[in-house]
Amino acid sequence: MKNRILGTLLIFLPVFSSQAETKVSEHRLNNGLKVLVKEDHRSPIVVSQVWYKVGSSYEPGGVTGISHMLEHMMFKGTDKHPAGEFSRIIAENGGDENAFTGQDYTAYFQTMAASKLPVSFELEADRMRHLHLLADELKKELEVVTEERRMRTDDNPQAKMSEHFSAMAYSNSPYKHPIIGWPADIASYKVEDLQAWYQRWYAPNNATLVVVGDVKPQAVFDLAEHYFADLKPSEIKPLKPQTEIEQLGIRKMTVKVPAKLPSVVMGYKVPSLKTATLESEAYALEVLAGVLDGGNSARLSKELVRGKQIAVSAAAGYSLTSRLSSLFELEATPAEGKTVWELESALKNEIIKLQRELINKEELQRIKAQVLASAVYERDSDFYQAMQLGMLETVGLGWQKADEYVSKINNVTAEQVRDVARKYLLEDRLNVAYLDPQPINEHPINKPAANKKGL
Amino acid sequence: MPIFLCLLLLLCSPTLWAAAKIDHWQTPHGSRVYYVHTEGLPMVDIQVAFDAGSARDGQQFGVASLTAGLLDTGAGKWNADDIAQRFESVGAVFGAGSTIDSASMSLRTLTDKPLFDKALETMQVILTRPNFNETDFQREKNRTLAGLKQQQESPADIASIAFYHALYGEHPYAHPDSGTLETVSTFTAADVQGFYQKYYVAANAIIVIVGDLSKQQAEQTAEKLVIGLPVGQKPAPLPDVVMPVKGMAQPIEFPSTQTHVLVGLPGTYRKDADYFNLYVGNHILGGSGLVSKLFEEVREKRGLAYSASSAFIPLLKPGPFLVSLQTRNDQTEQAVQVLNKTLADFIVQGPSEAELKAAKQNIIGGFAMRFDTNKKLTSYVSMIGFYDLPLDYLDTFQQKIEQVSVASITEAFKRRVNPALLQTITVGKRGK
Numbered sequence: 059m060k061n062r063i064l065g066t067l068l069i070f071l072p073v074f075s076s077q078a079e080t081k082v083s084e085h086r087l088n089n090g091l092k093v094l095v096k097e098d099h100r101s102p103i104v105v106s107q108v109w110y111k112v113g114s115s116y117e118p119g120g121v122t123g124i125s126h127m128l129e130h131m132m133f134k135g136t137d138k139h140p141a142g143e144f145s146r147i148i149a150e151n152g153g154d155e156n157a158f159t160g161q162d163y164t165a166y167f168q169t170m171a172a173s174k175l176p177v178s179f180e181l182e183a184d185r186m187r188h189l190h191l192l193a194d195e196l197k198k199e200l201e202v203v204t205e206e207r208r209m210r211t212d213d214n215p216q217a218k219m220s221e222h223f224s225a226m227a228y229s230n231s232p233y234k235h236p237i238i239g240w241p242a243d244i245a246s247y248k249v250e251d252l253q254a255w256y257q258r259w260y261a262p263n264n265a266t267l268v269v270v271g272d273v274k275p276q277a278v279f280d281l282a283e284h285y286f287a288d289l290k291p292s293e294i295k296p297l298k299p300q301t302e303i304e305q306l307g308i309r310k311m312t313v314k315v316p317a318k319l320p321s322v323v324m325g326y327k328v329p330s331l332k333t334a335t336l337e338s339e340a341y342a343l344e345v346l347a348g349v350l351d352g353g354n355s356a357r358l359s360k361e362l363v364r365g366k367q368i369a370v371s372a373a374a375g376y377s378l379t380s381r382l383s384s385l386f387e388l389e390a391t392p393a394e395g396k397t398v399w400e401l402e403s404a405l406k407n408e409i410i411k412l413q414r415e416l417i418n419k420e421e422l423q424r425i426k427a428q429v430l431a432s433a434v435y436e437r438d439s440d441f442y443q444a445m446q447l448g449m450l451e452t453v454g455l456g457w458q459k460a461d462e463y464v465s466k467i468n469n470v471t472a473e474q475v476r477d478v479a480r481k482y483l484l485e486d487r488l489n490v491a492y493l494d495p496q497p498i499n500e501h502p503i504n505k506p507a508a509n510k511k512g513l
Numbered sequence: 514m515p516i517f518l519c520l521l522l523l524l525c526s527p528t529l530w531a532a533a534k535i536d537h538w539q540t541p542h543g544s545r546v547y548y549v550h551t552e553g554l555p556m557v558d559i560q561v562a563f564d565a566g567s568a569r570d571g572q573q574f575g576v577a578s579l580t581a582g583l584l585d586t587g588a589g590k591w592n593a594d595d596i597a598q599r600f601e602s603v604g605a606v607f608g609a610g611s612t613i614d615s616a617s618m619s620l621r622t623l624t625d626k627p628l629f630d631k632a633l634e635t636m637q638v639i640l641t642r643p644n645f646n647e648t649d650f651q652r653e654k655n656r657t658l659a660g661l662k663q664q665q666e667s668p669a670d671i672a673s674i675a676f677y678h679a680l681y682g683e684h685p686y687a688h689p690d691s692g693t694l695e696t697v698s699t700f701t702a703a704d705v706q707g708f709y710q711k712y713y714v715a716a717n718a719i720i721v722i723v724g725d726l727s728k729q730q731a732e733q734t735a736e737k738l739v740i741g742l743p744v745g746q747k748p749a750p751l752p753d754v755v756m757p758v759k760g761m762a763q764p765i766e767f768p769s770t771q772t773h774v775l776v777g778l779p780g781t782y783r784k785d786a787d788y789f790n791l792y793v794g795n796h797i798l799g800g801s802g803l804v805s806k807l808f809e810e811v812r813e814k815r816g817l818a819y820s821a822s823s824a825f826i827p828l829l830k831p832g833p834f835l836v837s838l839q840t841r842n843d844q845t846e847q848a849v850q851v852l853n854k855t856l857a858d859f860i861v862q863g864p865s866e867a868e869l870k871a872a873k874q875n876i877i878g879g880f881a882m883r884f885d886t887n888k889k890l891t892s893y894v895s896m897i898g899f900y901d902l903p904l905d906y907l908d909t910f911q912q913k914i915e916q917v918s919v920a921s922i923t924e925a926f927k928r929r930v931n932p933a934l935l936q937t938i939t940v941g942k943r944g945k
Contacts (some may be wrong), residue, residue: 101551142813150871151876155803169882201816205771209819209839213769215666225925316768318662354585356595364593367652370659394655419557424602431604431623434556436887482593498666498768 082447083275084456085282089291090263094457095275098440104271105440107167107176109448112259113390114239115161115232115382116297120246124255126159126248126454127203131156132166133226136188137269141195144181150175157236162381163452169441172272179285186265187289189256193249200247207238208470215317219493222313225324227489263293263467266451270444274345295459301384302327310490317495320372322398323403323445325385327487328376328478333383336453343376343386343482346424349475350374350388350408351416355424357408358390368396368404386483400504412479416472429467475506518766527915532907533890535897536728544739545897548722548731550885555624557724558891559633561640562617562899563736565712566753568692568829573704575657581611583653584618584804587644596635605632609639613690614711614773614829615899633734641741643709650702662695669839672773672940675765677829679936680779680833684754708910714745719898723891737869746789754779756829762937772845772941773837776852778934780825780834783900790925791825791834793917797864797872798837798856804871811838817848830902834930842942847939863923877911891928 084094089334113125113483135141148155153170167179221236228234238244267286269278305327331340351358351374358372392401436442447457522580534546542913567577585607600607618640622632655851657731664670674689681687691697756779781791792800799807799822811821818838826832840848864872884890884907897906 082695084663098552102881103885142804142809146871149801149804149875150878152875152880152882154783154879154882160675171878171881174878198813198816202812202819205817205840206819206842208770213668225580318666319659353597353601353603355594359597360594363656364652367655370656391659391856420598420602424598427602427604429604431556431606434623435606437554438556438888440885495666499766 065157074339082167082281082363082461084457085275085279087262087283088288089287090261090288091282091289092266092451093450094266094268095122095273095278096270096443096447098270098274098437098443099272101440102172102176102272103169103440104172104269104273105167105169105444106175106182107165107268107448107504108182108261108265109165109268109283109443111162111264111294111450111452112164112255113160113162114235114237115197117235120243121239121251121255122235122243123203123237124243124251125164126238127200128252128255129157129159129166130199130456131191131196132185132189132201134192135190138184138188139181140426141234143186144302145175153178161233161237161414163449165448165452167441167444175269175278176281179281182267182352183285183289186260186262186286189260191252191256192251196247196249196252200244203238203244204241207241207244210238211236215493215495216321217313217314218321219491220320221325222311223325223489223491225326226309226311226491227385229287229303229305230300231489232300233302233382233384235379241398243304251314257292259294261294262289263291264294264450266442268451270440270447294436300382304485305489308488308490310492312492314494314496317493318498319391319493320398320495321391321493322388322402323491324388324402325489326483327383328386328482329383330380331378331459332364332381332453336473338467338470339478339481340378341470344378344421344471345425345467346412346475346478347374347376347386348428349412349421351426352428355455355510358388361408362390362401364402366404367393368401369393371410372405379449379453379455379459379488385489402490409479409483412477413483415473415476419472422470422472426468429464433464519790531878533884533894535894535904536731537898537904538732540574540715540720540736540739541743542744543741544715544718544720544735544742545898546720546730546731546735547724547894549890549891549894550726550728550731551724553725553741553925554887555725556621557624557629557722557726558619558621558887559636559734559738560617560619560721560891560895562615562719562721562895563712563714563717564614564748564829564899565616565708565717566611566614567692568613568685568687569708569712569748570685570688570692572696573692573698573700573708574688576704576708577611577616577688577701577847578691579653579657579700579917580617580705581609581616581698582657583645583649583705584609584639586649586653587646589638591638593649596848599808600632601633603628603631605635607632607636607639611690613686613832614837616782617895626627633737634679637738637741638807640738645706645709646701650705654697654700655932657691658694661691661697663765664689664777668767668769668771668773668940670937671765672768672775675940676775676777676835676936677833679761679763679938680757680777681754682757684830685751686754686828686830686832691754696824711745712748713742713896714738715742715802716745717747718742721891721893721895721898723887723894740813757934757936758800760933760935760937762939764943765825765938765940766943767940769941770842772842772939773839774845774849774852775835775837775938776849776856776935777833778930778936779831780929781827782831783896783902785827785831787869787925787929789913790828790917790921791929793869793872793914794859794864794922794926795823795825796857797868797922799815801872801875806859806868807836807852807855811906817844817851817852821852845939845941849939853932853935856930860926860932863926865918866919869917869919869922874913876914880911883907927930
């Protein structure tokens, strides 16, 4: 659900910049719907995605998770097509479909034979404005979403820790809420809540239609005009900023859950490409993430998993493309006989090294090589290409950022990486959570907590 | 609607799409090579697979998996750091791992010569001269043990392990492919070395190459990869699977909010004459995501679960037929009843003509999407190669689907899914 599209693996080698990649064509309908098309004729298929500018970070307290709930209800029928018919029609036309919700977006997609694109457009246009929200359907689907939450979060120790961690790390940013929503909020959605959320955000002028595959841009634009032009736009009121307040010192927590292995997660408050005053700082943080965790030769694997053998696994991640400022995260599981505190200090030591010493040339070259190769590999998948465009557009960065990515990473210097480490990876901006495993096959209530030692 | 029609014409490209052309030959040492040329992107995917999955573990459960995992931790004169640096400095992505039937290593790289050569040389050394030194062995063994511990906190993993055990008893498919804490903790580096020497041999290898390489380049690549391997021999066929003698229900207590339910029995194998009947039948029953019968009964009508599905997992020998869902603990009984009734009704009645028609439209209409990326194509070609399926498997796929009838599905299910032999595993909190 949480996507890191422009993840830590990306590369550079000038030899390929001449490989003319097909350009993105853009068209805006009078009702505000933006249409992006990218041709790829390697297979006779098409990916069609509708992206709405709404997600969990748009949600006020009390209705957290409502964007995700609405995503489920979007399959429950319109005035024209009863519940379930959307999926049946797509399936009969040989299509694959689904939807996903993130912090900053909600998106719906179909993959089909290119000739079937009108089927997708007809149905997506219909549910963009004519959803039929019924109390009975909501009642059942609410149970489904509750089961989804149990499976993804409640019965998964790492996911549970991550949820508690975000709730602690953010003071007032809406990123403190889980995408799927808090249990009490999920239990209390009413049809009116969903109706209001749908009315407020589902409109052509709050959506981007992305089409990648065996198509011609002009034909897609004509088809989009045919199916979507009659939809009325809405007045979309601007979101309140909810800018996270400055953190004034380290925050720590322990999460006790039935589990077998301890772990530690650390997060420093950092800007994203969208919120950074200097774009170059965001790209430098992206490279920094690559230095730590851009593959098996990166520092966390090399130093902590292999060298010191203090961790059985260790990872780092940066959300370059989030709409709001977020966290630069480190996450690791200690090796047998090591504690989470030893591991925390080893991770911090890696940060200190980044602040004191310039990364070496080989590391920088490796990251740039990976970025360039990934730019080629990504084009193997129409779906991935569409994801990239849709996400960049929806968080407000603009799809053009996809084209700039390789050159921006290529311009990052060792000094810039050191400087962002010094500026942002500071103790006062840090949040730490420890997973303290509780016995699984005994009732924790019968065992005094003091009996547990170590994590 | 005239506008609509002309839009359609503009939209479709006029080319007729043929399935991929697979070239096949053997290297002088007897490795089978499968090659597909694709254009448009300067990249290639290469896979080398051996009949060396967990089914070959013997009593050393987990040795196949640990062997595959150790390959890139040291080879020739390079240590793990060198190997990772060699691949990643040219933007190549390397992986090695194992499943029940096979162990494989895969490489995705750019085809630009200096980059390609460096990546290929690295892969070749890993494949033919792995070190398995003591330090790397102990570290990877400890990481495996940590992973095995972590499985015990996942109700899904616990259920899956119990399910395979219930289906396969003493058969090599019965144990978890990453092994158990008891077995893995006894391994020595010599065990891994021995497994490698026995199974990683030319006669037991298939090589898959998909991407922008010429035939000649593909031939040289294949030869270079396995030239350092001894010829060896293919292992003896796996023992036949013995069906469970009766149905069993095994509830496992676990402090989760949901109960995981797995129901099934040994189902079908790759070369089974019934395969397409079972495949299409299952597509209707629980294999087609948001529109299957199980999904409809369990989720759409009753809201009992987030996911509810069924699958045949065809292997060298009959792999599992598996029906699964997860539901709130206190409604487990109801969910199991709905699952069993949906399955029993399907076995008795088979699908309707309308359901079969919709399934065929979905499968045939979406045919091109099965191999629309090099990645997907590579895994198809690998499957065709490893299971020794006809090279025209993809070309005849649609025809085979077309030939399936309501009667053939119903008969195949009656032959293969005897409700009296179903094994049922539930993992969750009982009575609550």
